[in-house]
Amino acid sequence: MNNIYEVKNNKPYIIQEVPDLKLLNSLGIRKNVQVFKKHSYRLGGPVVIKVDMSEIALGKDIAEKIVVREAM
Amino acid sequence: MTSCHDLNEDFSSIRKKQNKILLMGNPNVGKSVFFSYLTGINVLSSNFAGTTVSYMEGKIDINGKTYILVDVPGIYSMEAVSDAEAVATRMLEGGADAVICVLDATNLERNIKLALEISQYQIPMVYALNMMDVAERHGTQINVPLLEQELGAPVIPTIAVKGEGFAELKNALGTVLQGGREAGLSCHCPGCKDGSCQCSRLSGGDPWERAGEITRKVRKTSQGKQSFLDLLGEQMIKPFPGIFISLAIMVLALGVIVGGGKALRAALLLPLVSQVIVPFFRGIFASFIPEGVLLNVLIGEYGIFVISFEWIIALILPYVFLFYVVFSFLEDSGYLPRASVMFDNIMRKIGLQGGSLITITMGFGCAVPAIIGSRAATTKKERLMVSAAVCFAVPCISQTGALISLLGSHSMWLLAAMFLLAISILVMVSLVTNKILKGQLEPLIIEVPNLLLPSRKAYFKKLWIRMRHFLMEAEVPMLIAIVIAAVLKETGLLDFLAVFLEPLISGWLGMPKEAVIALVLGIVRREMAAAPLLALDLNPLQIFVGATVALLYLPCLSVFGILTKEFGVKTAVTIALSTTATAFLIGGIINKMGLLFI
Structure with a gap:
């Protein structure tokens, strides 16, 4: 199982599991949604993903709990 | 008539009011600009989520009838995740x-989902x-008539910052x-009209599914x-060179405030005060x-008319002005x-977490809006940690x-050393409060907005509101402090206090x-704890x-x-006592250690 924190940048992914957090849901970070991983930051920094047209930064602790698979 | 209300305030008054129009939407979509335009009331807006954490109301005339327009805090959903969302739902x-x-x-899909x-x-x-x-610049075309049809209500394209x-x-x-x-109802089935709507077009199913379909x-x-x-926005969010751009902007901002303030003070304001006004x-x-x-009370060394101009105009105003020049720009830009x-x-x-940086930066202006702004935090622990850090360091x-x-x-x-000391105290306070306070911190979840050049009109308006606010808000307590200073000094009460507090x-x-005056006036306003020291002949250690x-x-x-209002008297007293105790403790240690080396 891969989480969005560890997977490679600059690729599209489909979210398979996401913590039950209302804020994530209302930002559109939901199961079966395609996202694009843009950046990750060193020393425990966040990741930046693109959801629909918006860019969202997710802290390490939450990003590690978002399980994804590569989109075809 | 306008008023700014608090989240914690009782809602019954506004909920009972008739003829209400609510202004709603996602965070950072420009609601505050709409509010300013529609009511003529000035609201501060910025380019990040969560500027309106309490709500504003103003009057708006439509068809010859007066309505109350309520600027509801920006929300992502009606699920009441944060305090702001709870307000909107209620x-x-x-x-x-x-x-x-x-x-x-x-960001159409997410916005339609909330709609x-x-x-x-x-x-x-x-x-x-x-x-x-x-x-449109990003290559997005939206079929407005079709969207109107799908949403079942009028859709008006706008460019709020340009007033279009x-x-x-x-x-x-x-x-x-x-x-x-x-x-303006979203659906027109008979059930909608008598309130027993069963129509599945909008209300049924997952709003996300429907929003995706419409989008x-x-x-x-x-x-x-x-x-x-x-392109610049893209580069600024990349780990490299983003970190360097961020640091460069910070150094530049500090340079403008410190250097520009010194120049403004030396070249313009100080001569103006000492050679013309006084x-x-x-x-x-x-x-x-x-x-x-x-005569001494009015115009002597600590005279009201000497000190008030010297301190307010020559000492503080240049920095306040330049801080807001820089901060308002950064705030609107998406930096x-x-x-x-x-x-x-x-x-x-x-x-x-990173998001607290915005609140802490706000605290460099004034701790009051920073503590209010910390309401955007999702946990109470984070609010308390940030507020404590701002109060201390x-x-x-x-x-x-x-x-x-x-x-x-x-x-x-000396200035650089003080900067380092403040940062170390900030780190210490965060580490300590993180240990003592129970509860969890939510990790960073933040939207990265488009990088925008602030609209000139909105920018100058905001700067003007802030300066006016500073002058009105600061003047009265400052004058009170100055009057106290003048009276204490000229009546000899100060010497009495000085003898009493001499051991400390x-x-x-x-x-x-003589430094006792700083401690007395510092109770009223923070800068008064430092300003009187300027008049004393002190060595670098002092x-x-x-x-x-x-x-x-x-x-x-x-x-x-504001601490009492937001967290209760106990927390406010605890913070005030700990900052003061730390002040004397660390001040004393620095003095004793400094004496060893000199």
Whole structure:
């Protein structure tokens, strides 16, 4: 199982599991949604993903709990 | 009449009011700009989520009838995740005549999803499709008539920062209000009208599914053009060179404030005060008041008319002005959320998260809006941690001005050392509060907005509101402090206090006993704990000790008030006592250690 924190940048992914957090849901970070991983930051920094047209930064602790698979 | 209300305030008053129109939408879609335009009331807006954490109301005339327009905090959903969302939900439940729902054209799906949730409350709606210019530049085409049809209510394209589309929006609102409830209702089945709506078109199913479906129908995307700002925004969010750009902007901002403030003070304001204003008043008063206590109180060394101009205009105003020049620009541009992303890793190590950086930066202006702004935090622990950090280690801009004058007058190294000391205290406070306070911190979840060049009109308006606010807000307590200073000094009460506090001030801190005035006035305002030291002939160690005590000393009366209101008396007293105790402890240690080396 891969989480969005560890997977490679600059690729599209489909979210398979996401913590039950209302804020994530209302930002559109939901199961079966395609996202694009843009950046990750060193020393425990966040990741930046693109959801629909918006860019969202997710802290390490939450990003590690978002399980994804590569989109075809 | 306008008023700003608090989240914690009782809602019954506004919920009972008739003729209400609610202004709603996602965070950072420009609601505050709509509010300012529609009511003529000035609201501060910025380019990151969560500017409106309490709500504003103002009057708006439509069809010759006066309505109350309520600027509801920006929300992502109706699920009441944060305090702000809880407010919005309760507002809607209270009912209204209409809702203006602002949609961000660059983020259509998410915005439609919220719109669908709001429309379930069966209140007539009008949609403002904002940021159409940015969307078009990014290659997004939106079929507005089709969107109207899908949402079942008028959709008006707008560019709020340029004031485009407001007249049309007001017209549409007029039509909806005249047409009664059905006009702006999202669905028109018979059930909707008698309130027993069973229609599945909007209310049934997952709002996300429906939002995705509508978005796919009405939106066409093509390869957009990237403007210079888009490219810069892209570079600023990349780990490299983003971190360097962020740091460079920070250094530049500090340079403008510190260097520019010094220049402004030396070249313009100080000569103005000492050569024009003070002699002018001295001439007037000396002409009819005989020499003595009264003349001294007015125009002597600590005279009201000397000190008030010297401190307010020459000492503090240049820094306050330049801080807001820089901060308002950064706030509108979308830099702050990018910096939050860049420094999240460091903030995380001390127990906070990147988003708190915005609140802490706000604290450099004034702790009061920072503590109010911390409401955007999702946990109480984070709110308390950030508020404590701001009260301890972040000097407000007035105090920063006084500290720059005090330390920088001797050497820039002292100023740099103070900067490092403040950062170490900030880290210590975060580590300690993180240990003591129970609960969890939510990790960073923040939207990175488009990088924008602030609209000139909105920018200058904001600067003007802030300066006016500072002058009105600061003047009264400052004058009170100055009057106290003049009276204490001229009546000899100060000497009495100085003898009483001598063991602490001279014995432990190594300061001359005259420094007692700083401790007395520091209770009223923070910069007053530093400004009086300027008039004393201090050595570098005494300057540094004095500045340390001033930095950490009591939060000012307004901050104490807001702490009490937000967290209760117990927390406010705890914070005030700990900052003061730390002030004397660290000040004394620095003095004793310094004496060993000198």
